[in-house]
Each structure stands twice: as structure tokens, then as C-alpha cells.
Amino acid sequence: MGARAARQLVEAADVEEVLVCDDDAARRAAVVVATGDKATDGGSATDAAADAVLLAGPVGSHVSLAALHLAAGRPVVSTSDSITDVQALLNLDAEAQARQVAVVVGAAFSPGYSCVLARHAAARFDEVDEVHIARSGTGGPACARQHHASLTGHALDWRDGGWQRRPAGSGRELCWFPDPIGAEDCYRAELPDALLLHPVFAKVGRVTARLAATRRDRFSAHLPMLRKPHPEGLVGATRVEVRGRRNGASEVLVLGALDRPAVAAGAVAALATRWAVAGRLPVGAHGLGAITEPVPFLDELAAVGIKAAVFEGGS
Amino acid sequence: MAMFRRALVALGVAGVIAAVLRLRGSGGTPPQQGGWRELSGPDLE
Numbered sequence: 001m002g003a004r005a006a007r008q009l010v011e012a013a014d015v016e017e018v019l020v021c022d023d024d025a026a027r028r029a030a031v032v033v034a035t036g037d038k039a040t041d042g043g044s045a046t047d048a049a050a051d052a053v054l055l056a057g058p059v060g061s062h063v064s065l066a067a068l069h070l071a072a073g074r075p076v077v078s079t080s081d082s083i084t085d086v087q088a089l090l091n092l093d094a095e096a097q098a099r100q101v102a103v104v105v106g107a108a109f110s111p112g113y114s115c116v117l118a119r120h121a122a123a124r125f126d127e128v129d130e131v132h133i134a135r136s137g138t139g140g141p142a143c144a145r146q147h148h149a150s151l152t153g154h155a156l157d158w159r160d161g162g163w164q165r166r167p168a169g170s171g172r173e174l175c176w177f178p179d180p181i182g183a184e185d186c187y188r189a190e191l192p193d194a195l196l197l198h199p200v201f202a203k204v205g206r207v208t209a210r211l212a213a214t215r216r217d218r219f220s221a222h223l224p225m226l227r228k229p230h231p232e233g234l235v236g237a238t239r240v241e242v243r244g245r246r247n248g249a250s251e252v253l254v255l256g257a258l259d260r261p262a263v264a265a266g267a268v269a270a271l272a273t274r275w276a277v278a279g280r281l282p283v284g285a286h287g288l289g290a291i292t293e294p295v296p297f298l299d300e301l302a303a304v305g306i307k308a309a310v311f312e313g314g315s
Numbered sequence: 316m317a318m319f320r321r322a323l324v325a326l327g328v329a330g331v332i333a334a335v336l337r338l339r340g341s342g343g344t345p346p347q348q349g350g351w352r353e354l355s356g357p358d359l360e
Contacts, residue, residue, distance in 0.1 A: 178351045179351060215333075255354075256351065298354075298359055307355060308359065309351040309353045310352055312349050312352055313348055313349030
């Protein structure tokens with residue numbers, strides 16, 4: 001995903017230089033060569049001077065780097081979807097507010113794009129009662145490992161004014177994703193979506209997140225991965241169901257998107273980084289659901305092929 | 316013989332686990348009509 005994000009940044013007219021940093025010199029060099037002239041080898045430096053920092057490394061590596069760059073007054077964008085990372089990054093809010101910079105948390109496909117869709121859908125309601133996120137598919141190998149791990153442990157949902165922990169892998173629900181994925185069984189999982197979306201919708205009653213999985217995924221979740229993950233996942237999707245009230249009547253709006261998760265996540269992270277530098281994202285630590293201009297954000301992503309869809313006429 | 320019994324036990328346990336996984340959860344009903352429509356330009360407003 002990091003390589004995809006670097007390519008998106010290089011292709012943006014308002015980006016002068018992209019420093020690629022990674023402990024693995026061979027991977028770093030490969031990304032620099034594949035990305036283009038604006039990309040340069042930043043070594044394994046963790047404190048390189050830059051206008052903003054996009055963290056796309058393995059889960060668990062984001063918090064210390066984010067704190068380091070935040071201390072230097074740089075906007076930070078993190079793609080981690082680990083509950084532990086997300087909670088720790090959100091805890092940087094006070095410092096980010098004090099330094100007047102944005103720390104964007106969970107800026108990938110889902111969470112990330114899904115948060116923007118939720119924000120966009122919420123604009124249609126007078127009051128939002130429930131937000132339910134579901135996702136299918138994985139990005140790169142790290143994302144596949146995270147998918148595998150998230151089916152163990154406990155899911156974190158917001159329900160009726162409090163946090164509720166339930167076993168991951170439970171709560172099967174059939175979710176209808178954009179074609180050609182269609183219907184897939186989705187289960188509770190260790191996903192950070194509720195942590196990211198609950199602060200955005202003050203009066204929301206329920207925020208849940210589910211992950212598409214097969215029975216084999218659930219059965220093998222407690223075991224080591226039986227085979228090496230694909231270099232990059234196939235097509236994936238996200239689905240955002242918002243329930244609320246408008247003009248006194250209850251309504252449901254379902255938005256979604258279909259793409260290769262690594263490509264979409266890279267584009268979302270890159271755009272969030274550019275918007276953070278441009279001051280178009282609120283200061284403080286938050287998810288992309290806090291965005292104040294969801295439509296222009298979605299428009300810019302549509303221009304690079306990541307398009308939202310609405311489910312219509314269902315019963 | 317012991318090996319055969321162990322294999323039978325393993326198959327039985329696997330069958331029980333498969334049945335539990337198969338039956339657990341309520342699933343849902345897929346939409347009977349409607350479909351996805353791509354949003355772009357003014358549709359997003």
C-alpha cells in the first residue's frame with residue numbers, strides 16, 4: 001500500500017518530492033525506481049524533514065513515529081487499522097490541537113474511504129442513529145495478516161452510549177457489496193471503525209464493523225497463516241449503511257465502493273496527506289470521518305478511478 | 316487398529332466442528348430487488 005500511495009503522491013502536481021523510507025533497503029530501492037523522478041531514497045531515517053508524513057508500515061510501528069513527527073509539528077497520516085494503534089494515535093489529539101496540525105488516523109480504504117462515505121451519507125439525515133461498516137478483501141501481505149489476526153480477539157462496537165466487546169468471528173450477517181462481489185457473510189472482528197466514527201456522530205446509538213470471511217477463515221484464525229499471503233489482494237469492497245431520521249421519518253442509506261484495496265487505500269492515504277498539508281483537514285487526531293468537505297474529497301478520488309456507489313431500491 | 320480409531324475420532328471431531336460452524340449464526344436475506352448505482356459528479360451532491 002505504501003508503494004501505491006507514493007505513486008499517487010508523485011503524480012500529484014502539488015507534490016515536489018516524495019522521500020521513501022523503509023528499513024528494508026531492497027524494498028525501498030524498488031519503490032523508488034518504480035515510482036518515478038520525484039521519489040528519492042530517504043534511507044531508514046525516521047526523522048527526515050518533510051511537510052507531512054504518511055505512515056504505511058506494519059501495524060505496531062505507527063505510534064512512535066507519529067509522536068516523533070508530531071513533536072516536530074508535521075501533519076501525520078496513518079494507515080494502520082489496528083485497534084491498539086488507532087486508540088494510541090487518537091490519544092495524540094491534545095498535542096495535535098496544541099500544535100495546530102492534523103493527525104489523520106485510519107486513512108486507508110476501510111477504514112478511511114468508508115469513514116468519508118459515512119460522513120457524506122450522514123449529511124442526508126437530520127439525526128444519525130446507526131452506522132454499520134462492512135468490508136471485503138485485503139490489500140498487501142500485511143493487510144492479509146491483519147485480516148487473519150482480526151478474526152480472533154474481541155470486536156469493539158459502540159452501542160447505546162457505551163463500548164461493547166464481543167468475540168471476533170461471531171455475529172454472522174449477510175452483507176451485499178457492490179458487484180461483482182455481491183453477497184458475503186460478514187462477522188465481527190477487531191476493527192477500529194467504531195473508535196474512528198463514534199466521535200464524529202455525537203448522538204449515534206450504534207456503530208459496528210464487520211469483516212467478510214469464509215468459514216475456513218474463521219476456523220483457521222486461531223492458527224498461524226497456513227500459506228503465505230498474496231503479494232497484493234484481489235478486488236475488495238466496503239459497504240457503509242447509515243440509519244437515521246429525516247423530517248421525522250426513519251431512513252436508511254447504503255453507500256459502497258469496489259476496488260483493489262491496496263490501490264484504493266494508497267490513493268486515499270495520499271490524498272489525505274495532500275489535504276493535511278493544504279490545511280483542508282481539521283486539526284487534531286481523528287479519522288477521515290471528521291472531514292468537513294467530503295464531496296470534493298470523493299470527487300478527487302473519483303478522478304483517479306475510486307468511485308462511490310449507492311444501493312437503490314432494496315427491500 | 317489404534318491408528319484407525321484415532322482417524323475415526325478425528326473425523327468425528329471435524330464433523331462436529333463443521334456442523335457447529337455451519338449452523339451457528341442467523342445469516343440474512345439478500346435484497347430481493349434493487350442494485351448498486353455508481354455516483355459521480357452531481358450525483359454526489
